[in-house]
Amino acid sequence: MESEFAATLKGLNMKVTPKRLAILEILSKESIYLSPEEVWQLMKERFKSIGLPTVYRNLEDLSNGGAITKVIHPDRKLYYFCCRNQEHHHHFVCVFCRRVEDISYCGNKEIVNEVSTTLKGKVLSHVLQVYGICNSCINENES
Amino acid sequence: MESEFAATLKGLNMKVTPKRLAILEILSKESIYLSPEEVWQLMKERFKSIGLPTVYRNLEDLSNGGAITKVIHPDRKLYYFCCRNQEHHHHFVCVFCRRVEDISYCGNKEIVNEVSTTLKGKVLSHVLQVYGICNSCINENES
DNA sequence: TTGTCTGCAAATCATTTGCAATATT
C-alpha cells in the first residue's frame, strides 16, 4: 500500500518524490506553522542534498493544491501549516507558540448578505484568522 | 484653523510636515488602496524632492498610529488605504478596481465564544477581509 | 536650540529564476 502522503501527491498530479513526502511528513507532524527556511532545516536532517528553492517550490505547489495552508502573518513572510480539515474553515493562531487550531466559525452567510445588500457587490472569497493565546500557553504562563 | 490632517498628525505626536500632509491627502482622496511606490509617484507630482524611504517610513508610522490601514493582499506586499471610520471594522476589497469599502459585519462575539469554550484559548485580535467585485465593476462588466 | 524628519546611497534578505543534471512514471 502507498502512504497517505503519496496519495495526496498523486491527487494533485504531482510526482511522488522523497523530498515531497518528507515535506508533507514534516509539516503534518508539527502543530505549529513553519517558515520555508525552517522546513529546510528539518529537511537537511534527512537529506544530504536539499536545496532551499526546492522547499519553496514544493510548499508553493502543495499550498496551491490545497494540501497545506498559508498562514497570514503580520510580518508578511511565508508560513505554512498542514491542515487535515479539507472543508472551508479558518484558523486560530497562538502568538506565543505558533500553534494553529481550526475554528469552525465563519461568517460567510452574513458577509455575503451584507456585501450584496449594502454594497451591491459580489463576494468571491474572504480571509479570517484569529490571533491569541492557546490553552497550553495560558497554563504555562499563569502564576 | 488647522487642517484635519494636521490635527491627525498632532494627535499621533508626529510633526506636521508638508510631506506627511500630502501623503494623508493623497490617500484620503483615493477610494482604492495604494502601494508605497504608487504613493511615491503621486508625491513626485507635488514635490521636486521626495524620497521613497520617506514614503515608506511615513506610511508605516501613520499605519501604526491608526490614521491609515494596511490592506491584506495575496501578494504579501504593502498596500495602504485611508479609512475615516475609526471604529473596529473590516473591509471589502474589489479585486478588479482595488476599491475598499467598509463592512460592519464582524463575528468577534462568536469567535471569542468558540475560542474560549472549544479551544480554551484567549483571543487577542483577528483579521477579516472580503474579496470580491464591487458594484461599479459588476455594472461595467455586464453585457 | 533640539530633536525629528528627509534624501540619498547602499544594504538586506526573503523569494524567485535559469539551467543542466537527475529522478519519476
Added chain:
DNA sequence: AATATTGCAAATGATTTGCAGACAA
C-alpha cells in the same frame, strides 16, 4: 524515453537602514 523535479548559483526587488543636512516646534 519523455517529462517533471531538483540543486546550485545568481538574480530580483520590495523594504530597510545609515547618516548628514534640513526642518518643525
